[in-house]
Amino acid sequence: MEKENLTFKKGIKDGLPIGLGYFPVAFAFGVKASLLSVPVLISVLISMTNVTSAGQLAGLNVIATLGSFLEIIILQLVINLRYGLMSITLSQKVDGSFNLRNRLLCSAFITDEIFAVASSKKSLINNKYFYGLALLPYIGWALGTVVGALAGNILPADVSACLNIALYAMFIAIIIPPSMENKGVLITILFSTAVSCALYYIPLFSFLSEGFKIIISAILSACVIAFIFPVKQENDEGESV
């Protein structure tokens, strides 16, 4: 297949807006981590080894409270399952330059936004383009975390309190637009929200940790709604997120 002009430089260019977008989100993550008394170096280690907003946010609570390994494993499996889907899609999208070593390395950088850009290319993508694309988002994510974690200790309380809502607001921005076009998505959101609130507010379930409440809500909703509203095969899985 033709290489087009998918060079390393083109990748950098495509990655710039993603990197700029990641900075404030990572900043908010860093602030939250410092409010939970997680040391700066640990926050940075989390961001540099995980590169995932939702997974890190959920994992952060387990880390800050020194929770169980089993909980963090199941939590990440469920929350980050979508990366597995993206990885499947990308496996059909990469050209011969992706040998085993490149596949093992590039997969560390599969995020929602990098996936969205890479998979939207008309031709197959080569490894140079992919690494260019991933570079600035990775730097933005790590740098934002450092600055946020350092600033979290000196920011006035009301400023850091309002930053705490940033990641949640971003999640709303991810789920609402597709829910307007897809009934199954809308019902999944309503169902999962209802289950999550029930587990949160009904005292009977207070023995469950926050992570397990999220896991139960998510798996139950997806399994039930998938049964009632099966997705036709021509829909490309998970592309919209």
Add this chain to the structure above:
Amino acid sequence: MNPILKMILLTLTMALITYLIRAIPITFLRRKIKSEYINSVLFYIPYAVLSAMTFPYIFYSTGNFYTALCGTVVAFIASLTKRSLVIVAILACVAVFVLGLII
């Protein structure tokens, strides 16, 4: 266990799991999954996860229920008009901050 050591081990465990989820399919899987049910579950999982992570926790994210509610409503409205993720996040933060100054 030393708390810092445990934090590091939890972080690395989290990283390893996240990495394996990303690496295994692209490295080993070349065929498409055929089951419509499994594909549907996989399609809905991200929305289910993000909803469960957001609600009701967003209401307690700012330390004040009313500023958080205001931020949530602003995020909703901004999302309905399909603003970018960063814009939605910033608008919600500003709404929380401004209401926090007033009340």
